[in-house]
Amino acid sequence: xxxxxxxxxxxxxxxxxxxxxxxxxxxxxxxxxxxxxxxxxxxxxxxxxxxxxxxxxxxxxxxxxxxxxxxxxxxxxxxxxxxxxxxxxxxxxxxxxxxxxxxxxxxxxxxxxxxxxxxxxxxxxxxxxxxxxxxxxxxxxxxxxxxxxxxxxxxxxxxxxxxxxxxxxxxxxxxxxxxxxxxxxxxxxxxxxxxxxxxxxxxxxxxxxxxxxxxxxxxxxxxxxxxxxxxxxxxxxxxxxxxxxxxxxxxxxxxxxxxxxxxxxxxxxxxxxxxxxxxxxxxxxxxxxxxxxxxxxxxxxxxxxxxxxxxxxxxxxxxxxxxxxxxxxxxxxxxxxxxxxxxxxxxxxxxxxxxxxxxxxxxxxxxxxxxxxxxxxxxxxxxxxxxxx
Numbered sequence: 001x002x003x004x005x006x007x008x009x010x011x012x013x014x015x016x017x018x019x020x021x022x023x024x025x026x027x028x029x030x031x032x033x034x035x036x037x038x039x040x041x042x043x044x045x046x047x048x049x050x051x052x053x054x055x056x057x058x059x060x061x062x063x064x065x066x067x068x069x070x071x072x073x074x075x076x077x078x079x080x081x082x083x084x085x086x087x088x089x090x091x092x093x094x095x096x097x098x099x100x101x102x103x104x105x106x107x108x109x110x111x112x113x114x115x116x117x118x119x120x121x122x123x124x125x126x127x128x129x130x131x132x133x134x135x136x137x138x139x140x141x142x143x144x145x146x147x148x149x150x151x152x153x154x155x156x157x158x159x160x161x162x163x164x165x166x167x168x169x170x171x172x173x174x175x176x177x178x179x180x181x182x183x184x185x186x187x188x189x190x191x192x193x194x195x196x197x198x199x200x201x202x203x204x205x206x207x208x209x210x211x212x213x214x215x216x217x218x219x220x221x222x223x224x225x226x227x228x229x230x231x232x233x234x235x236x237x238x239x240x241x242x243x244x245x246x247x248x249x250x251x252x253x254x255x256x257x258x259x260x261x262x263x264x265x266x267x268x269x270x271x272x273x274x275x276x277x278x279x280x281x282x283x284x285x286x287x288x289x290x291x292x293x294x295x296x297x298x299x300x301x302x303x304x305x306x307x308x309x310x311x312x313x314x315x316x317x318x319x320x321x322x323x324x325x326x327x328x329x330x331x332x333x334x335x336x337x338x339x340x341x342x343x344x345x346x347x348x349x350x351x352x353x354x355x356x357x358x359x360x361x362x363x364x365x366x367x368x369x370x371x372x373x374x375x376x377x378x379x380x381x382x383x384x385x386x387x388x389x
Contacts, residue, residue: 018133018193018195018196021085021186021189021190021193022126022133023145023148024148024186025085025125026145026148026152027148028089028152028179029092029126029149030148030150030153030154030155031152031155031156031175032093032175033153034152034154034157034160035156035160035171036096036099036115036172037236038157039160040054042168043099046103046168047102047103047105047108053105056109057108057112058112060113060116061113061116062349063116064112064114064117064119064120065116066116066346067120068088068117068118068119068120068121068122068123068124070338070339071117071338072084072088072120072122072123072338073334073335073336073337073339074335075121075334076124076338077334077335080196081124081125081127081128081196081197082190082191082193083125084122084124084126084128085125085126085186085190086183086184086186086187087121087183088118088121088125089183090183091114091117091118091121092115092119093176093177094176094180095111095114095115095118096115096172096179097177099176100168100170100171100172100173123341124334124338124341128334129196129197130142130145130326130330131327131329131330131337132197133196134330137195139272139276140272140276140327141272142323142324142326142327143270143271143319143323143324144269144271144272146322147268150264151265153261157261212332213329217332217385218329218332218336218339220381220384220385222339222340222342222344224377224385225325225340225344226343226344226348227374227378228318228347228375229344229345229348230347230350230374231291231295231314231318231351231371231375233348233352234351234355234368234370235256235260235261235311235314237352238355238368239260240256240257241253241364242307242311242364242365243256243304243307243308246302246304246307248304255308256308256311259308259311259312259315260314260315261315262315263313263314263319264315264316265319266316267315267316267318267319267320268320268323271319271320271324275320280324281383281386281387283324284378284382285380285382286379287316287318288317288375288376288378288379288382289375289379290313290317291318291375292317292372293313294309294312294317295375296310297309299365299368299369299372302365314371318375321382322344324386325340325385326341328385347374351370355368355370355371358370
């Protein structure tokens with residue numbers, strides 16, 4: 001017997017917490033998206049883009065994201081979602097840095113497609129991995145992970161505000177390169193993290209036999225996600241405008257979205273505990289009812305305090321809905337996650353424009369009845385999707 005054979009085997013490397021890794025991924029998503037959105041006026045000014053040309057850039061990013069969501073669902077189904085964490089995060093960060101160097105409509109649009117593609121791939125990878133981790137640990141964690149996204153977005157918005165004096169290319173380069181470096185450094189840890197991927201299938205037949213949801217259930221989950229995310233888009237683009245029409249100060253108007261975001265983060269922080277105790281169906285329906293009645297009352301009363309309370313209720317009420325819908329979609333595999341996420345983001349992207357069009361025909365308070373009605377629809381129909389998964 002040789003000395004090598006007598007030597008003790010090296011201790012296995014203890015993997016870092018899978019949940020902490022995923023929390024970092026969700027937080028990075030929030031930071032990057034908030035930095036990009038907060039400095040959008042500077043990008044517009046540097047490239048001398050009017051509203052219509054800026055819309056082209058945003059549409060390019062949206063097209064890339066939807067492509068990433070659909071492609072990511074297929075890739076995660078075939079190869080596992082863990083492979084969609086490090087690589088797309090590097091692409092996501094580098095494309096943000098590159099966006100800071102673009103000064104023409106064409107270059108911005110092309111890089112925006114890549115930026116959106118990285119976002120979509122990473123979004124599917126993170127959510128599908130979270131579903132696998134929930135199932136492996138038999139413990140609800142999706143709401144807490146989405147809370148990390150909300151906190152990351154708040155941190156990114158704060159960082160953009162604190163560095164408003166600096167040229168935006170410097171901020172984009174710093175955040176983008178740090179994101180890419182962090183993702184590259186975390187790649188070995190992601191590969192060693194347990195339970196991010198579902199158990200490997202040994203042949204194509206076994207893989208194709210992965211659990212599936214009925215198509216109508218996937219579409220219903222997607223519609224409900226779109227309804228919730230339309231409310232998020234309305235808060236981001238119209239809450240401050242709404243407060244401004246009530247003759248408030250600029251600071252008070254800006255506080256509307258801050259109150260919405262803080263309420264959403266708080267709701268997601270406790271969402272997993274609420275879902276474990278009362279079930280996601282009951283929590284989603286009660287939250288959507290709170291969102292509809294709160295914002296609806298704020299619009300009807302028509303005062304600044306009521307409006308602030310209404311936007312806060314919207315954020316708190318919808319806070320756990322999308323995480324619960326994604327978890328439900330995950331029971332049909334990564335393709336269902338990608339399909340529901342892609343449909344949901346259409347509400348986020350198209351909703352603010354629809355509200356603007358309705359406001360031009362009626363009034364802004366009347367147009368903002370759209371997210372109220374959709375939140376009420378979530379309260380009425382969530383059980384039909386969540387109880388069947």
